Amino acid sequence: MAENKDGQVYTASGIPVKDIYTPDDVKKVDYNRDLGSPGQPPFTRGVYASMYRGQLWTIRRLTGYSTPEDTNKRYRDEYAMGQTGFSIAPDISTAAGMDPDDPRVSADVGHSGVPIYSIEDMEVVFDGLPIEKCSTYLADRVGGLLSPAYFIMAEKRGIPLNYVRGTTPNDLFTWSSMDLANQPPPDAYVRYAVDFIEWCTEHAPRWYPVSFNSYNPRDNGLSAVQEVGGLMATVIQYVDEEKRRGRIPLNKFVKRFAFNMAANNDFFEEIAKFRAARRMLYRLMKDRYGIDDPTCGQLRVHVQTSGSTHTHQEPLNNLVRIAYQVLAGVLGGAQSIHANGYDEAVCLPTEEAMLLAIRTEQIVALETGVTNTVDPLGGSYYVESLTNELEERAWDYVKRIEDVGGMAEAVKSGWIHREYKAAIIDYERKLDAGDVTVVGVNKFRLEKPPYKVPIFRPDPKSPDLLIERIKLLRKNRDNARAAAALKEYERAARSTENTVPAIFEAVKAHATPGELAEVQLRVTGGWTYPIAG
């Protein structure tokens, strides 16, 4: 998506691109200091020595819709097709922490994800699926019940917590980029995320308790540079909080950090972005926090193809875009990849679209030969030069965020949201002027849509079913136990102690998402989303 301004070519994030790169462009690169062999600091070439020769990336797609039963069926299908991990997309009621009979959310129940209100719902979602062999990503609300419910389910199945594998994002950057109702303020995110990291360090050491996530901010229009800068600023916010608390050694605290990034269109810039991000995390840990431990500062990243690049017009074109974006993730050294459904700008993905997405990853992995050697682009004059440039610009962006008070403050004040808005308006202007090309949309657009694709509709009856079910849950549980657990959660939340054990007890006592959120917001106060049109 290179663009021309005054005859100069730029990357999508605005880095000038020369017509040719030579050894002169990388003469400052010191192999051991700046690249390192794969698996060696600063991890520019990859976090593992053998990379895909040792183990392929995990094929994991964010999925969830309608009801836990419907979602289970889809997870089983995906597993049968060769998907190797799961990723729960919660519906709006689950994400907002509102029970389905809450009138504010009733129209949204079962939309945009799967509603999960209890341990039993979680058990339905994973019925018949071997969670001991897979890892699962739980896109939970901060302080929500998905992670406790998943852990409790695992224990019931006889899987000890220190064997459970997966990720809870607990991420401020992406979560605060969505206009979700019923959310606590940014400081409360940081508090809970750090509580959860501390708790997992002790109890669930193979779990990733945080996944710093820039996917949605990127789809809100931020550039590759801003994406990486925002991620590092969020890391700083979290590590600074633990440093202030001083409860566990920092090298333990940072050991299980994971990341979730977008793969957008500018192929080489995206590859350079993943490489730069890895080097930056290592340098951040070493230079800023003095953590000189080669098992820390390893940026393990899940990559998802950018939904904002997919077009409603001629949706089959998105298959091509997605394949290139997957390839950028692979050449960028991703640990896990979600190829989108080609039809996501048209409807929720159909089964055929889901199968094609999984097949896209499998074809890249097993037919193209790109996995035969580790970091095949390492040493490319252009890629190394872009990696350097991206790193430099991303550090500048980190500084800008620190200048407005750090990530939590940048979110609270709406500074980051103004960045989104400016980026979106700028992109629309470029689209209108033809400075960016979207094939089939602002270039080569056909008068009449040339074909239609099949569409998928979720079951519109699901809200009533779920409302009945939660009423039954409230009726059948030990209400005194649930009330006591919620009271204990509130007490813990008002103190400075770790809130995770109290939330687990409340989930065990069948407290509902709405009740958990009510306690949370009573303690932290609400947060008004700071974007305005």
Next chain:
Amino acid sequence: MDKKRVKILMAKPGLEGHWRGMIAVSSAFRDAGFEVVYGGNILPPEIAATALQEDVDIVGLSILSSNYMRLVAETIKELKARGKGDVMVLLGGIIYEEDFPALKEMGVAGIFVPGTPLKDIVDFVNEKMSAPAHKGHKTHRAK
């Protein structure tokens, strides 16, 4: 004739959080000289109350989840209940083409899917607002 600016309430009924399209369209409307009231995520009764209070000519809805039939129907019902049934309702987002006729039947004047040039949306509004068929409005083509 008095030349009042076209006034538009932009809102997302329900709680789904994809606001990128609405920000882009709101900005294009402002650039076209319309007055935009940005409602953000508000429920159908609040949309109708705001439309009445702000005396808007148009309500622009943005929905990217698959529950738009219900949310649009609720919003139009609330508008009618508050005597704002004459307001022009526009809908943008991921809308299935096979639902267009039912939505138009419900009273949606224009439906815009992703990838629609912003200029086309502005042109649509200008054209509709200046059409003699659009009675009950004191507004005219914006500059």
